[in-house]
Amino acid sequence: MFTYDVAIIGAGAGGLNTAMEAASMGKKVVLVDKYKPGGECTWAGCIPSKALIQLADEIHTAKKYANIEVNGKQIMSKVRQLIKKAHQAEAVEQLQAAGIEYIQGDAKINDQHSIRVVDEIITAENIVIATGSRALIPSIKGIDQVNYLTNENVFQLEDLPKNLIVVGGGPIGVELTQAFQRLGVQVKLVEMADRILFREEKGLAHQLQSTLEEEGVQLYTSAKALEVKQANGTTTLTINRNDVLEHIEAEQILFALGRKPNIENIGLDDLGICYTNKGIEVNEYNETSVRNIYAVGDAVGPYLFSHMAGFQAKQAMRHAFLEMHTPIEQHPAWCTFTHPELARTGMTENEAREKFQDKFNVYTVSYSELDRAVVDQQTTGEAKIICDQDGFIIGASILGERACELLGELQLMKTFHIPFRKLKDTIHPYPSYSEILTQLSNVATE
Ligand SMILES: Cc1cc2nc3c(=O)[nH]c(=O)nc-3n(C[C@H](O)[C@H](O)[C@H](O)COP(=O)(O)OP(=O)(O)OC[C@H]3O[C@@H](n4cnc5c(N)ncnc54)[C@H](O)[C@@H]3O)c2cc1C
Numbered sequence: 282m283f284t285y286d287v288a289i290i291g292a293g294a295g296g297l298n299t300a301m302e303a304a305s306m307g308k309k310v311v312l313v314d315k316y317k318p319g320g321e322c323t324w325a326g327c328i329p330s331k332a333l334i335q336l337a338d339e340i341h342t343a344k345k346y347a348n349i350e351v352n353g354k355q356i357m358s359k360v361r362q363l364i365k366k367a368h369q370a371e372a373v374e375q376l377q378a379a380g381i382e383y384i385q386g387d388a389k390i391n392d393q394h395s396i397r398v399v400d401e402i403i404t405a406e407n408i409v410i411a412t413g414s415r416a417l418i419p420s421i422k423g424i425d426q427v428n429y430l431t432n433e434n435v436f437q438l439e440d441l442p443k444n445l446i447v448v449g450g451g452p453i454g455v456e457l458t459q460a461f462q463r464l465g466v467q468v469k470l471v472e473m474a475d476r477i478l479f480r481e482e483k484g485l486a487h488q489l490q491s492t493l494e495e496e497g498v499q500l501y502t503s504a505k506a507l508e509v510k511q512a513n514g515t516t517t518l519t520i521n522r523n524d525v526l527e528h529i530e531a532e533q534i535l536f537a538l539g540r541k542p543n544i545e546n547i548g549l550d551d552l553g554i555c556y557t558n559k560g561i562e563v564n565e566y567n568e569t570s571v572r573n574i575y576a577v578g579d580a581v582g583p584y585l586f587s588h589m590a591g592f593q594a595k596q597a598m599r600h601a602f603l604e605m606h607t608p609i610e611q612h613p614a615w616c617t618f619t620h621p622e623l624a625r626t627g628m629t630e631n632e633a634r635e636k637f638q639d640k641f642n643v644y645t646v647s648y649s650e651l652d653r654a655v656v657d658q659q660t661t662g663e664a665k666i667i668c669d670q671d672g673f674i675i676g677a678s679i680l681g682e683r684a685c686e687l688l689g690e691l692q693l694m695k696t697f698h699i700p701f702r703k704l705k706d707t708i709h710p711y712p713s714y715s716e717i718l719t720q721l722s723n724v725a726t727e
C-alpha cells in the first residue's frame with residue numbers, strides 16, 4: 282500500500298491545481314516544492330507583471346491630466362506587496378485547510394510509485410511532475426560577464442532604471458516594455474522577427490506595435506542580439522538589424538527570449554520517461570510514457586500559461602481517479618495584457634489558410650465602430666472571427682480594450698460548438714464593449 286494517492290513535485294499553477302483537484306475528490310495528497318507554494322506565476326510571472334502593468338496604466342492615465350512624478354521605489358515595493366497578497370490564497374495553511382500536505386524540499390522521482398525528497402522516500406499510487414520552466418538564457422557573446430535581468434529578478438529591482446533594453450518581443454518582453462515605458466523608463470525593444478508577437482494575427486500585432494511606438498518605445502525589429510558588454514554602468518548590446526551592425530545602450534538589459542523546461546535531475550532517465558528539449562512527452566490524459574506518472578504545465582507545454590497548466594491538472598487527476606474518463610476537449614486561449622489587450626483562441630487567418638485553403642470565412646469589426654470605444658477614446662483595435670464553412674468558430678483574435686473578457690463569450694461558443702450566427706440573437710447592453718460581438722455577428726449574417 283502507498284502512503285498517498287498522489288505525490289506532486291512542484292507547487293506552481295500546475296501542482297497547486299493538481300493538488301486541489303485531487304483533494305476535492307477526497308484523495309490523500311502530498312505537494313512538494315523547493316520554495317513556498319505559488320511557483321513562477323505568483324512570484325515572478327503573471328502576478329507581478331499584471332501588478333506592474335496596472336500601476337503603469339494608472340500613471341499613464343494620470344499623466345494625461347497632470348504632471349506626475351513617478352516614485353520608482355514605491356512602484357516596485359507595491360508590486361512586491363501585491364505578490365504577497367496574492368500568495369495568501371495558496372499559503373501552506375490554506376493548503377492544509379483543503380486537506381493537502383505540503384513539504385518544502387528538492388524532490389525527484391525514485392521509482393514508479395515513490396519520490397525522494399532530500400533523504401525521505403514518499404510512496405504514492407500516482408506521481409505528478411509539475412516542475413515548470415525557467416527563462417532561456419541566450420548564448421550570445423559576453424553574456425557571462427554582465428549583469429542582466431530576466432523575469433526572475435526584474436520584480437526585485439529596488440528602483441526603476443532610467444532606460445532599459447528589452448530583448449525579445451514575445452508576451453513577456455512586450456508586456457514589460459509597455460509597463461516600464463509608461464512608468465517613465467525609456468525602453469528599447471529588440472526583436473529578431475519582423476514584428477512583435479509574431480505568432481499572433483499580423484495586422485493586430487502591427488497595430489499594437491504602432492501604439493508602443495506612439496508611447497515612445499524605440500523599436501528594433503528584424504534585429505538579432507549578438508553581443509553584450511557592460512562598462513561604467515552602461516550596457517551595450519550589439520545587434521544585427523537587416524545585416525547592419527548597430528550598438529544600443531541602456532542602464533539595464535532584460536532578456537525575454539522564451540523558456541526552458543525544468544526537467545533535469547528529476548529522475549526522468551532512470552525511469553525511461555520520454556522527453557524532448559521542449560518538455561516531457563504526455564498522452565491526451567497528460568500521462569507520461571510511464572503509467573501512473575503524469576506531467577502538467579510548463580514542464581510539458583506547448584501552451585505555457587497558468588490556465589493551461591490548470592486544465593492539464595484536471596485532465597490528469599480525472600484520468601487517475603475517475604472511472605471511464607474520456608479526455609476533455611482542449612481549446613487553448615490566451616491574452617497578452619498590453620493596452621490595448623490582445624486576446625486569442627484557435628487559429629489565426631494564416632493558420633486557417635494553411636489548413637482549409639480558402640474554405641473559411643473571416644469577419645472583422647473595428648473598435649472605431651463602437652460607441653463605447655469612441656466615448657472612452659479607446660478606438661485602437663479590431664475583433665476578428667474566423668469561421669469554418671458550417672459557421673462554427675475556428676479562431677478569434679481581439680485587439681482592444683477589455684479584449685480578454687470579450688473573448689470569454691467566443692471561447693464558450695467555440696468550446697460548446699455553438700454556431701456563430703446564434704450570437705446575433707443575443708442581447709448585449711448598450712453602450713458596452715460587448716456590442717462588438719453583436720456587430721460581428723451582424724457582419725457574419727449579412
Ligand atoms: C513574466 C511572466 C508573465 C506571465 N504572465 C502570464 C499570464 O498573464 N497568464 C498566464 O496564464 N500565464 C502567464 N505566464 C506563464 C505562467 O507563469 C506559467 O505558465 C505558469 O507559472 C506555469 O506553471 P507550472 O506549475 O507549470 O510551473 P511553475 O509555476 O514554474 O512552478 C514549478 C514549481 O516547481 C518547483 N520545482 C521545480 N523543480 C523542483 C524539484 N526538483 N523539487 C521541488 N520543487 C521543484 C519550482 O520551485 C516551482 O515552484 C507568465 C510568465 C512570465 C514569466
Ligand SMILES: NC(=O)c1ccc[n+]([C@@H]2O[C@H](COP(=O)([O-])OP(=O)(O)OC[C@H]3O[C@@H](n4cnc5c(N)ncnc54)[C@H](O)[C@@H]3O)[C@@H](O)[C@H]2O)c1
Pocket residue numbers: 419448449450451452453454456471472473474478479504505506507537538539540584585586615616617618
Ligand atoms: N499574458 C500571458 O499570458 C503571458 C505573459 C508573459 C508570458 N507568457 C508565457 O511565457 C512564454 C514565454 O514568453 P517569452 O516572451 O519569453 O517567449 P517567446 O518565445 O514568446 O518570445 C521570445 C521572442 O524573442 C525573440 N528572440 C529570440 N532570440 C532573439 C535574439 N537573439 N535577438 C532578438 N530577438 C530574439 C523571438 O523571435 C521571440 O519573438 C510565452 O510563450 C507565454 O506562454 C504568457
